[in-house]
Amino acid sequence: MPDPAWYGADAAWFVPFERDAFRLFGRRLRVEYAWEVLRHANPCAVALSCGSWIGVGFGAPRVEAVPRRRYHLDGVDVVGRVERVPVVIEFRPQRYFPGGGVRDGRDFPVVYAGEMQDSPHRYEDGALCLYYPDDPAEQRWTADKNLAELIVLVQDHLFLEDTYAETGEWLAPQAEHGFTEEAKRAA
Numbered sequence: 001m002p003d004p005a006w007y008g009a010d011a012a013w014f015v016p017f018e019r020d021a022f023r024l025f026g027r028r029l030r031v032e033y034a035w036e037v038l039r040h041a042n043p044c045a046v047a048l049s050c051g052s053w054i055g056v057g058f059g060a061p062r063v064e065a066v067p068r069r070r071y072h073l074d075g076v077d078v079v080g081r082v083e084r085v086p087v088v089i090e091f092r093p094q095r096y097f098p099g100g101g102v103r104d105g106r107d108f109p110v111v112y113a114g115e116m117q118d119s120p121h122r123y124e125d126g127a128l129c130l131y132y133p134d135d136p137a138e139q140r141w142t143a144d145k146n147l148a149e150l151i152v153l154v155q156d157h158l159f160l161e162d163t164y165a166e167t168g169e170w171l172a173p174q175a176e177h178g179f180t181e182e183a184k185r186a187a
Contacts, residue, residue, distance in 0.1 A: 007106055008069035008091050009033065013143075018071070020148035028074040035065045068092055076113070076151060078158045085114040087154055089147070097133055106143040108133060113154050116161050120170060128157055132175035 007013045021029055069091040075084025088111070095108035111128045121129040130153055131140035141153050156172075164170050 006067050006093050008067055008093075013106075014069065016146070017143060018147045020146055021071075021151060024148055025073060025151075030072045032068075032070045032072065034068050034070075036068050038064045038066055066092060071147065073151065076155050076158075078155055078162070080159065080162055085158055087111065087113040087151065089150065089154075100133055103133055107137070107141070109150065111150075111154055113158055116165065119161050119164065121157065121161070121174070128154065130154070130157055135175065 018031065071087075071089040073087040073089075075086050078085055090110045090112075092105040092110070094102050094105050095110065096102050097108075111130060112126060113128060115126065116122065123129055133140075141150055160170060160172055
């Protein structure tokens, strides 16, 4: 189990980080702190009816507890929309990017907001792609900017998605998608 003193459980990190967001959104913003138990399957494991697993060659499956800090916002206002859009922002100790390695979870939260089928800036699981992970810190959101600024970035992103749906153009600067071969080797 990871050290329970990870940044998401440290009041010295999360109190200043979330202060402005709670002032702006009040009771519409809720926080949930939990440990998620992950089972990393053994390719040669068999699940028994009692819920236990037996490894059949390469050892038993690995169980890991990973802390999560999730913010649930009942809805953000987006220019041009009548209805507010619900938002979930999740912080993990680390974030894995396929082909791009592992990054510190503080600066790379997983953000879900509304749905859009053909957005050029969403991951396969529907999470928003808010910035290119390999951009320098001054060109992307980082945790020192706080939760309220991240929520504003989400609002802007949703507006850009709506505009893209209408015009077929992304009106803000954007990075090429995917990771360069050099970045893949360095990760």
